[in-house]
Amino acid sequence: MRIRIAHETRYSYDKPARGVLQILRMTPRDHDGQHVVSWRVEPQPDGRLRPGEDSYGNICHAFETDEPVSALVLTVTGEVETHDMAGLVRGSLERVPDDFYLRATPLTESDDAIRGFAAAISRDCGTDTLAALHRLLVGLNERMVFDTNPTDSGTTAAEAFRMGRGVCQDLSHVFLSAARQLGIPARYVSGYFHRADGVSDQEAGHAWAEAKVPGIGWIGFDPANGISPTDAHVRVAVGLDYLAAAPIRGSRRGGGRETLDVRLRVDTPPARQQQGQGQRQG
Amino acid sequence: MAATAFDEMNGTPDGAAPVRSAYESLRRWLDEKPGEFFDTRRSQAELFFRRVGITFAVYGDNETSERLIPFDIIPRVLTRSEWSFLERGLTQRVRALNAFLADIYGPQDCIKAGIVPGDLVYRNPHYRLEMKDVKVPHDVYVHIAGIDVVRVGENKFHVLEDNARTPSGVSYMLENREVMMRLFPELFSGHRVAPVEDYPDALLKTLRSVAPDGGGRDPVVALLTPGRYNSAYYEHSFLADKLGVELVEAGDLFVEDDVVFMRTTQGPTRVDVIYRRIDDDFLDPLVFRPDSALGVPGLMNAYRSGNVTLANAVGTGISDDKAVYTYMPEIVRFFTGEEPLLENVPTWRCREPGALSHVLANLPDLVVKEVNGSGGYGMLVGPHASRQEIEDFRRKLKHAPDNFIAQPTLSLSTCPTFVASGVAPRHVDLRPFVLSGAREVRIVPGGLTRVALKEGSLVVNSSQGGGTKDTWVLDS
Secondary structure, X not given: OEEEEEEEEEEEEEEEEEEEEEEEEEEOOXXXXXXXXXXXXXXXXXOEEEEEEOOOOOEEEEEXXXXXXXXXXXXXXXXXXXXXXXXXXXXXXXXXXXXXHHOOOOOOOOOHHHHHHHHHHHHHHOOOXXXXXXXXXXXXXXXXXXXXXXOOOXXXXXXXXXXXXXXXXXXXXXXXXXXXXXXXXXXXXXXXXXXOOOOOEEOOOEEEEEEEEOOOEEEEEEOOOOEOOOOOEEXXXXXXXXXXXXXXXXXXXXXXXXXXXXXXXXXXXXXXXXXHHHHHHO | OHHHOOEOOOEOOOOOOOOOHHHHHHHHHHHHOOHHHHHHHHHHHHHHHHHHOOEEEOOOOOOOOEXXXXXXXXXXXXXXXXXXXXXXXXXXXXXXXXXXXXXXXXXXXXXXXXXXXXXXHHOOOOOOHHHOOOOOHHHOOOOEEEEEEEEEEOOEEEEEEEEOOOOOOHHXXXXXXXXXHHHOHHHHHXXXXXXXXXXXXXXXHHHHHOOOOOOOOOOOEEEEOOOOOOOOHHHHHHHHHHHOOEEEOXXXXXXXXXXXXXXOOOOOEEOOEEEEOOOHHHOOOOOOOOOOOOOOXXXXXXXXXXXXXXXXXXXXXXXXXXXXXXXXXXXXXXXXXXXXXXXXXXXXXXXXXXXXXXXXXXXXXXXXXXXXXOOOOOEEEHHHOOHHHHHHHHHHHHHOHXXXXXXXXXXXXXXXXXXXXXXXXXXXXXXXEEEEOOXXXXXXXXXXXXXXXXXXXXXXXXXXXXXXXXXXXXEO
């Protein structure tokens, strides 16, 4: 599928902010399941935008402005050609040993409830890793309700699991927490999701998890949708948790209160590009 | 166990053996001076410490959050030949630690060779992925190490733990010496005590030697503190003063185009080396904890670009881990090709099932420590624990065996110490400070001797009621 993304993040400050410095993980890489056809990251006002790479291999940009700014807009636009790989992640850049992805972080630390949830799965599935992960995916989708209200970007897996509510970030954190508890290396993925119901305006980017299955490799699990990623998913960055893969981490001096406004449109491009897709497949 | 401990002054605690020669004249001094003399001097010492304001905060102790660490006026003495041995052993160990860190953040040969299990490294929260393949100047990671050494016999020293993050206590080494020289000038004219006063000079040389290549510019060094509410703030301001460098907090620094600047009255000044006394987690809110107000946004980018040197390097905490510690003998052999001069304390790794069952069966005799714990928190001293404490620990241990190691209860050496009833033997350890620069390792002769003031206690940490002593390396 050809997916088109237009993602605008607008920060407005009460008073002019100085020394804005941001680290952006907003640029996808190619792997077997996706080919990045075009991609642009444009900050407004103009500043210094330096590309780089973090230790996971994610493409990063460091963005800096010296002038005081009262608003800051990051516009990301691009097109990605995706293929349904039945959740399998092939041809991705792997910089980090699997064992690393067993590490708990403050956001993914398990508690008794998550450990109990994981233990029940382990009793049912024994050493069948793939079965355990599917059980985990389905179990979480059943147990947790998608709800944007009670959680924020700092909510931990344990908190979200206790409430039984959260957004894709929270569900993914619980998935990671339980998978690691089962001794399965697992990581957070931030990206985009193309909805099949024709709704293209979204409130936020998407997040899911990937787990390493012996003999197979990395497989994606999207607990918010209860499925493995398909060609509707665009994979942007990976990490131990949200913080490690976060699209934007920023700082500023002064500026007072900040208002955040996100506009995200994920759709399929008009016919001209559709043709391109035909050519590629042919 | 006090009955079997080696006494630094008398050889045996009962005093049956002749006084060891290094302590002969100290012993005479103690015997000859009247009790009032010592009482006066002890209160003068306390007054001195109060006046300079050398206090520390005890976490979890709200009532008296600032305390003086008790100072004992009887020095702990090491002979020159004992010290030379320690110096060689410490140099070897710290070289190995630096090589180990350069390896796990580089080619990872020691993991490939099976010297250290990979999961122990990768799963450790102090292993910082952000440091992988980052070139640090001269491959020095641990510029300042505090290696805790215990003595268990006339010629037997063990390393108890390695402190490679931001070891503290060196201000006590310096202040203890200063107060001793003021109070007892006669002792110093009668003994050839090796000086420790050039520590700040050695530290500054070490820090300047690892500055990024500045094109001939004189490197600018700053000391970064979390601020006055930190338990070691006194030490931070003391050292900045002795080094003659700026003491800065996060708000005094900023990063522009991957270069670190310090705000000064003369405008922004470029900083080359930061002696940081802030934990990794708080260094840069863009990379580590986002809620950290103590850190400098962009610092890690500047560091990874090689425009500033952090001392110690980011990610050294992995070598403080007590599970990694158990591999130090192999690490020393692998990286230096030599036999370790300083032995580890024999240690059971509770992550290994055989070791775990041994530990569970012998809890009342063992010391059990959390692999990531420090400051004497989260440990069980079996022989001194109640049945309830032992059972509580047993549960913790079974629940997460990977988090613990266990050691036999060591009979740490004792040293005569003033207590309420007079002079009595108390257990001591030693923290020498090892400085690693571009070309050389420097260790000032001595270190911080900590003493467990409670009779029979083996826990010397200041947070657990320990005191300190001046440490003498004596040329005969």
